[in-house]
Every structure is written in C-alpha cells, then in structure tokens.
Amino acid sequence: KQLLLQYLKLFLLLGLSRVTTEHVPKYDVLASLGTLPLDGHFSFHDLPAAARDFGNLSSFPPVAVLHPGSVADIARTVRHVFLMGEHSTLTVAARGHGHSLYGQSQAAGGIVIRMESLQSVKMQVHPGASPYVDASGGELWINVLNKTLKYGLAPKSWTDYLHLTVGGTLSNAGVSGQTFRHGPQISNVNELEIVTGRGDIITCSPEQNSDLFHAALGGLGQFGIITRARIALEPAPQMVRWIRVLYLDFMSFTEDQEMLISAEKTFDYIEGFVSINRTGILNNWRSSFNPQDPERASQFETDRKVLFCLEMTKNFNPEEADIMEQEIHALLSQLRYTPPSLFHTDVTYMEFLDRVHSSEIKLRAKGLWEVPHPWLNLIIPRSTVHTFAKQVFGKILEDNNNGPILLYPVNKSRWDNRTSVVLPDEEVFYLVGFLPSAIGPHSIKRTLNLNNQIIEFSNKASIGVKQYLPNYSTEPEWKAHYGARWDAFQQRKNTYDPLAILAPGQRIFQKTP
C-alpha cells in the first residue's frame, strides 16, 4: 500500500513539476525511496520551497525533500542513491537555511535534505579549560549563540548574519570582522561528523581521518554532509563598544586597517565599507548601528564621491569599562580618519552579533528582503587592491547599487591551507563583498552586468582575485578557480563522493547517468 502511494505521488509530481527530462530519475529508483526505513520522512508538497534561495535568481525543483529524523536517515538515503550507481541520475543536496545565492543548495530533479529538521543531534556545551560546543550541521548560528551564552561562552569567529547554518558556513569558510584574529569559522572547528557520498558516517578531526576533515571545511558540500560540528568556544563578553569612523582616501583607510589587523593589542572586530555617491553610510541597512549622537551623524556631509567607513568593536564587561576606554583611546589616536566622523554606541554582545537580523525584520516588513540578490564576493591580494579600488570604485560603479560594499583585510596565517578553500598567495588579503538588492525593472540585468565588468577588469588587470561563495558553471572556470589545487580537489572528490552525488547545485561535477 505504501509503495502504491509512493507511485501515485510520483506520477502526480512528474506531471506537475518543472523537472526537465534530463533530470528525471527512473521511476523505480525514486519509488524505492519509500521503502527506506526512516526515523524522519520524505515530503513532496514542499518542492517549490526547496527550489528557492536567498539569491532568488535560480529555481531547480527537486523530486523529494528528506526531513531527517536522525543521522542514520541521511546515511541511508545517500547510501541508497550510491548503490543505485549509474542506474540513477539522482543527486542529493544538503540544504542549510537556503541562503545560497545562485542555487548552490538546490538539487535539480534530486533529493534535498532539509538539515534544519535534524533535531536528533542535541546541542551540548562542554565548559572547561578548552570549552567547545557540539552542534548539529543544520543548527542556526543564532541558536548556537543563545545556547552557549547561557554558559558565559561563545564561538570565537562569526559571520555578519547569524541565521545561517553551521554546515552551510563551514562548507564555505565563515568570515567576518573577527577573521583577522581568529581565522574564519573553519579555523575554529575541532571535529566533524560527516556522511560521505558513499553513505558512510565518519568522525574526523585534525588527528583522525584528517584528510576528510580538511576536505569538508570550505569544501562546498562536495565531500560529505556535515551532521555534527565541534566548535571551539571562549568566554563571552557582556558588552561591545561599536565604533565607526570615516576616511576620505583609500590609502589611509587601508593602511590603518592593515596596521590594526597586525597589531598585538587591537580591536576585537574590524571591517570596512565603501560608500559611493550615497548618504547614510553611518547607518546602513546591514546593521542597526544607532550612534549616541544620531543628529550629528545624519548631518555629516562631504562633497567626496567615494567615502570609506572603518567599523571596529572592543568587547568589555561593565566593571572594566575604564580600561576599555583607555585602550580605545590609545588605538584611535593612531588612526587617520576624519575627526568629526567618529561615532560610537555601546550594545550587548548579542545585539552586536545579531545586528543584521534587526535590519532583516525591517526589510521584511517592507517586502524588501525576498528580492533577488545578485551578490559578488571576492578575495583580493593586498598588492593589487589599490588598482582594483581605483577602477571599480572610481569608474565601474557610480553608486552603491542598493546595498553595502564591504572591504576589509585578513591575515592568511589564520587560515589552514589544508582545507579546501583557495586563497591568494599573500599574507594579507582583502575580503570584498558587493551585496546589492535588485529592486526595479532592470536591476538584475544591470547588476549582473556590473559584476561581469568587475570580474573582466580583474582578469585583464591580473588582480589575482578568487571568488568567495564561488559561482561558476563550467569545468575550465572551476579549474581556474582551484588552480594548482584542482587535481587534489578532484582526487578528494573521487575518494569521498565518487559518483558525484553531493551538492550538485555548485555545478562543479556532473553525475554521470
């Protein structure tokens, strides 16, 4: 009876969905999913939702969504697809919070695993000399923060936005203003549990199955599905002094940033923004920065077309406020910002880390959150960032194009070169994010065109950029992205996911029918 029901669902589904014939798996393969003994279940009504992401630019419906009740459910499903071998075109995509930009968490005609349903891996905080938390791969970072703060602890390295999943950001890198000091999130993981493309459940760490451990970190989901991560913690501060200052020239802006990220005594968080023909840089959509002197901030005026904003924080507990003031004074006195542009505010650690969410709530209320987001994220070597800035901020872009532009340096020594992330070959490099919201009739086309111009210029001028959250669709592009590491990347794929079942939305490897 069960099987018959599955067949019926399947016929209905094949009739209704927009799956191309190229992606249609053989009926018996899909129907056989119904025979798997699961703690969770497959669903078929939510296929359109699994074909959407934050980018809002790609939609590839799967044929089934797995809501795993256990890690074994994920392993059984992947194993089942693996054993079908070349008789099936089914692929499997782990979906974190679906905050990819160009369909990376989708699986055209395949199975999407909704990782947030994986509630069997309970979050556990382990205080002590080297504290850590064990969290499910489908856990949102905001939940990790809420839980660990109960113990006075918190992860060391963050993303700007916390409504992303542990497995999703660890598959990329996870970067923010703490990266210069602690490295990206992938530098702060002690152990992973992974379901490989063969359906094996493997625990790995720098000591145990270390190749898989490093492969999965920044591995774009290619080598396995992260079902649990052990994340290093540190004592959490109660408060944060949050500061913004403006620069009129790129040179002093970047020199000060580089000085700050290499100093021993420095801020706890350092990021920068670029503002082109725009007002309100002290108070942009990406954060809820409300300076103590809002009137003065709104009156700040200059005739410069391009401005640079340095954003810094210092953590403190109320009883140490005096020391914090002295340290900040000493640091600020070394910087060359425009003096009337210094603004600050004190907020709780939670308010600071969850700052983008407050903006999300406001944008959602105006219907401006679920719009297309043709974002472009780049990694640029220090030696070419000035050439890049001159052309891109001075010529290609005429304004901010409806979104923030981030630009801040990090130290390569805080990254582990055994992971799958590719980086420029320099000790300091810049993370540069163009984060537009496409609003209005020609906005998507216009933005994609600007993104192309930026990439084309970078290639022509040999800037040596790498894309972060990379978006390529052909093998030559991926080969160029990985450069000398392509062979090793391919070798790892062969070892852990030889049939190319996992994360098809990255469009790196194609499952051969």
Ligand code: FAD
């Ligand atoms: P998804 O988009 O669902 O998945 C991303 C990829 O990882 C897919 O290929 C998917 O198949 C794979 N995947 C998902 N879960 C797993 C798993 N458990 N195991 C293996 N593979 C998996 N990134 C930063 O580094 N820094 C930032 O400051 C930052 N800010 C952001 C702000 C916003 C508003 C948004 C929308 C994104 C931001 N990002 C940032 C990007 C973010 O890191 C990516 O969107 C990332 O994909 C995480 O999103 P997700 O958890 O929804 O994963």
